[in-house]
Amino acid sequence: MKVAIIGATGFVGPKVVQEALNRGYEVTAFARNPEKLDIENERLTKQSVDVYDTEILATLLVGHDAVISTFNAGWTNPNLYNDFLKGCQSIQTATKQAGIKRYITVGGAGSLEIKPGIQLVDTPDFPAAYKPGATAARDYLNELRMEDELDWTFLSPAINLHPGERTGVFRLGTEKPVFNEAGKNDISVEDLAVALIDELENNQFIKQRFTLGY
Numbered sequence: 001m002k003v004a005i006i007g008a009t010g011f012v013g014p015k016v017v018q019e020a021l022n023r024g025y026e027v028t029a030f031a032r033n034p035e036k037l038d039i040e041n042e043r044l045t046k047q048s049v050d051v052y053d054t055e056i057l058a059t060l061l062v063g064h065d066a067v068i069s070t071f072n073a074g075w076t077n078p079n080l081y082n083d084f085l086k087g088c089q090s091i092q093t094a095t096k097q098a099g100i101k102r103y104i105t106v107g108g109a110g111s112l113e114i115k116p117g118i119q120l121v122d123t124p125d126f127p128a129a130y131k132p133g134a135t136a137a138r139d140y141l142n143e144l145r146m147e148d149e150l151d152w153t154f155l156s157p158a159i160n161l162h163p164g165e166r167t168g169v170f171r172l173g174t175e176k177p178v179f180n181e182a183g184k185n186d187i188s189v190e191d192l193a194v195a196l197i198d199e200l201e202n203n204q205f206i207k208q209r210f211t212l213g214y
Contacts, residue, residue: 001065002026003025003026003064003068003200004060004064004068005017005070006069006091007031007071008037009033009036011189012070012189013070014039015193016196017037017039018039024043027041027044027045028044028047028060029047030060031049032049054090054094055097057094062099064100066103067091067104069106070105071084075130075133081132081136084136085139088140101150102150102200103153104152104153105152105153105154106154107137107140108121110126110134111137111141111156111209112156112159112211114177120159121134141154141209151206151207152206153208153209154209156210158177158185158186158213159186160187161187161189162186164191166190166193166194167191170191170195172212174209175209179213186214187214
């Protein structure tokens with residue numbers, strides 16, 4: 001299988017590239033500056049792209065079997081909300097134009113339901129600095145739920161996503177955070193990558209959102 005991974009030089013992207021390569025996939029790593037990706041492999045192609053240029057992106061995606069997007073418009077970007085939505089919409093459209101059915105994207109934890117009818121991003125203690133990005137990811141998920149052409153999946157990370165170890169041992173959920181016995185919702189970025197490639201292989205959450213935690 002040939003997989004396109006978009007946003008390959010961000011926080012999540014390199015781990016997803018490595019996980020896919022470790023499982024034997026042929027990978028094209030897309031990024032604005034792909035030379036920043038410090039991974040070398042005979043099955044890896046690095047490709048520079050502007051995700052906002054839908055037509056060029058679609059041309060470059062032709063021939064892939066699936067698209068995994070870890071795109072992020074940048075947490076310090078003053079126009080983060082609009083740029084995140086615009087980028088995700090462009091990637092979604094380009095995937096369809098390229099004739100690819102399988103589309104997996106990483107959003108935020110902010111849209112997870114913390115109490116009945118209340119999402120994390122709407123709670124009083126949600127950090128203001130993360131609100132534009134979290135709200136954009138929530139709004140994009142709502143848009144994606146109206147997409148009927150793609151076999152899409154939206155992965156919400158745990159509330160606490162951090163560098164760590166690849167254990168391959170975690171629990172999955174759908175609309176609510178997966179808390180542990182101590183009331184914490186954690187996952188390493190390495191295990192997030194495991195969950196993404198697991199979903200690529202198992203197709204467990206087609207046209208759904210899922211989440212995870214230890």
